Amino acid sequence: MSAGLGNGEQGPGGVPVLGQRVLRPRQQVEDALRGAVLGGTLKTGDQLPAEAELARQFSVSRATIREALSALQSQGLIRRVPGARGGSFVQAVDHHSLGKVVQESMHNLLQLGSLNFAEVAMVRQYLEVPSVVLAAANRSEEDLAELREIVQQQKAASVDDPVVPELDAQFHTAIARMSGNRALASLVYALHRESEPVSYLELSPTVGRKTVSQHQRIVKAIADQDEAAAEAAITEHLKYLRQHIKAATEKALKD
Incomplete structure (x- = not known):
């Protein structure tokens, strides 16, 4: 789950810095979904996959998916509609x-x-x-x-x-x-x-x-x-x- 190595930074004594912050699964899911919204992969009004499908894609629990979606909702990036025909939808991201x-x-x-x-x-x-x-x-x-x-x-x-x-x-x-x-x-x-x-x-x-x-x-x-x-x-x-x-x-x- 590390973010990768070899970022070019130098540590004490000129030794290359190899480690980067390791993200929790919930944070990784949130960052990936936020990137999809802000990067245009998901457009305004698009419906996100169901929680079960997102859990399968990310190989995490549904509870982790729900936490990530709640964070995105609080940031105004998605809205969550309850009910059988509900789900998570991308909000308009503008002024x-x-x-x-x-x-x-x-x-x-x-x-x-x-x-x-x-x-x-x-x-x-x-x-x-x-x-x-x-x-x-x-x-x-x-x-x-x-x-x-x-x-x-x-x-x-x-x-x-x-x-x-x-x-x-x-x-x-x-x-x-x-x-x-x-x-x-x-x-x-x-x-x-x-x-x-x-x-x-x-x-x-x-x-x-x-x-x-x-x-x-x-x-x-x-x-x-x-x-x-x-x-x-x-x-x-x-x-x-x-x-x-x-x-x-x-x-x-x-x-």
Whole structure:
């Protein structure tokens, strides 16, 4: 089970290093299957062979196969469908799946109490500033039309409309996508979905109008391709949200 000899490295005294780390069977199976997914041997949507067949091919137990598949599932590379017609299927491996995997992980950590809302929200806010600056530099006319349409829907919605949080998420994640940096867009998507600020606000018509007004200033700065104005507008907006979320949280604790 060694990974091979003769890698060209030199040990003490110039003696060639012959040994390499010996992998456990589960790790070897996991590495082989991961390589098949990332290398393109297995395509998005492909079904992996059944556990019994994989166990035969690798000459390991089914328990070892299950452990390897569980690891790949936690990494977002495969999804496992129960039932007679189920099995293990290759997930899409792109920046969209990255955002979903990060979101699921953040959701679990928030649910367990390992992280709190304030920590996640702070990281999201740090990422949204460079996102809007890049969006101002890279936006297209189609991007502007999308943002303006979202803001129009926000203006028409009442503060108690359940669509309000979703529109807010669309606005911020669209800007991150316009940045042109897919890794950045994936992270903003995940963090915003799990720390959606509007959900934590005590919304009122005044807060709603102020938020929409701030969104309009952000869109104008992006349209003008004014990076400095875009940064200033998003910073003002995020500061406003932080203040109102803090006030709402303090009020809830007192009540």
